[in-house]
Amino acid sequence: MVSIESQEHQDLRTAVAALGRRHGSDHDRDALWADAAELGYLGVNLPAEYGGGGGGLAELSLVLEELGAAGCPLLMMVVSPAICGTVIARFGTEEQKRAWLPGLADGSRTMAFGITEPDAGSNSHRITTTARRADDGGWVLTGRKVFISGVDIADATLIVGRTEDARTGRLKPCLFIVPRDAEGFHRTPIDMELDAYEKQFELVLDDVRLPADALVGDEDAGLLQLFAGLNPERVMTAAFAIGMGRYALAKAVDYARQRQVWKDPIGAHQAIAHPLAQAHIELELARLMMQKAARLYDEGDDVAAGEAANMAKYAAGEACVRAVDQSVHTLGGNGLTREYGLARLITAARVARIAPVSREMVLNYVSHQTLGLPKSY
Structure with a gap:
């Protein structure tokens, strides 16, 4: 190749x-x-x-x-x-x-990242976790987060909160480093059917007091700093999905080469071969978009990187789900056994469609930001 x-x-x-x-x-x-x-x-x-x-x-x-x-x-x-x-x-x-x-x-x-809230979902403008100045110059954080990965194994969590702009009175996003053992910082595991080492948590910040230097960067930078983290998250989610899809596809291709119930291995039949070939093509195309997004980000073009990162995440998530589905289908009953290790990916593959932003929100982004179509919300 x-x-x-x-x-x-x-x-x-x-x-x-x-x-x-x-x-x-x-x-x-x-x-x-x-x-x-x-x-x-x-x-x-x-x-x-x-x-x-x-x-x-x-x-x-x-x-x-x-x-x-x-x-x-x-x-x-x-x-x-x-x-x-x-x-x-x-x-x-x-x-x-x-x-x-x-x-x-x-x-x-290690450090976890906390942005998602129960009542905000994909609408970051509805984030209600707030940070107010304390009398000693530090900060006091109050709010809730949900579906935050690895909080129990992370030394701290980078929390997205909102502070009040003294000039306008409007709330603006800011980032705070919250140590795992901070007083008032509570975590509850979420019972997930997804089997992963990194567990998901709901967080409660009950008047968590932080020193002044817990704030990362400039209080007035707002969205610039937030998207500096969100774009890499989309690129890396694409990488996660592409890797998973490649793993599943390799298992299916190996099986299709060896499994023989008639004269030739099942991989000789187009009904098996063509869907696997299509899955490979889609994964390769997603990788190209991921590489484009990563390069744009590394070159400092945040606007172009944002568009490409969303597209890469979308393409990789779709390609991963289809690759996993087709791989399981290729193995038939064996695709659901522990021996081949594909069944667990049926659930895991959906993560790339859902997180960190749904495919529908990516389509919203492209239709509004790229195509210039009006918003419906």
């Missing part, structure tokens, strides 16, 4: 794939995380002066994709180095960078 990637990226892809094969789908998550950290993969996107690899989303998404294709994706890579690490690297104070980036890069520290 002809690659459009640089030799450096091809070498990185090969090395990460080898790591993924060593651990496999039955991997020990902590051991994999430690190995990936030791090899420099977790912080490949973070600045070299703070212990990172000096690369960008292009490299980090490649790492996550290849681990996913080997059956051992690391979901916290989407959150800790990609969202939180990026935001702190771009907007954090020097003290925040020194405190957090080395640990995020070497895997010794």
Whole structure:
């Protein structure tokens, strides 16, 4: 296969794939995380002066994709180095960078990300978690969050709250680092049918008191800082989905080559072969859009990156679901057995359609921002 990637990226892809094969789908998550950290993969996107690899989303998404294709994706890579690490690297104070980036890069520290709320959903303008100034110059946070990943294993959570603009009285989004053991910061696990190492939580912030330096970046930057985290989240979700789709497809192709109930293996029949070929094409197309989005973001073009990141997330989510469905269908009854490990992906694949933004909201974004059509809301 002809690659459009640089030799450096091809070498990185090969090395990460080898790591993924060593651990496999039955991997020990902590051991994999430690190995990936030791090899420099977790912080490949973070600045070299703070212990990172000096690369960008292009490299980090490649790492996550290849681990996913080997059956051992690391979901916290989407959150800790990609969202939180990026935001702190771009907007954090020097003290925040020194405190957090080395640990995020070497895997010794992790950070969760809290934006979604029970009554806000995809409408970030309805976020009700608020931050007010305390008498000592610090902050007091009050509110709720839901479907927040990995809070129990993260050292802190980067919480999206809103502060009041003294000039206009309007609320604007701001980001705060909330330690896991902060007083008033409560978490309740959500009972999910999705079987994943990273659990989902509902959070309650009951007058959580934070020091002044818990605020990341400029209080007036607002949406700029927020989207600095959301665009990487979409790119990395695409990488997660593409890796999962590749893993499922590889299982189905291998099965179709060997499974023989008539004269030829079932893969010789177009009813089996063509849908698998279509799934491969869709995954490859999604990867190209993901690579475009990552490159635009790494080059600092936030507006173009936002459009491409949404498209990449949409394309990858759709391609992943179809690849998993067709792979399970190819194996028939075997596709639902633990031996082949595909049935669990039926639920997991839907995550890329739902999170971090639904496909319908992506279509809204493209119709409004790209095509210039009027809003219906």
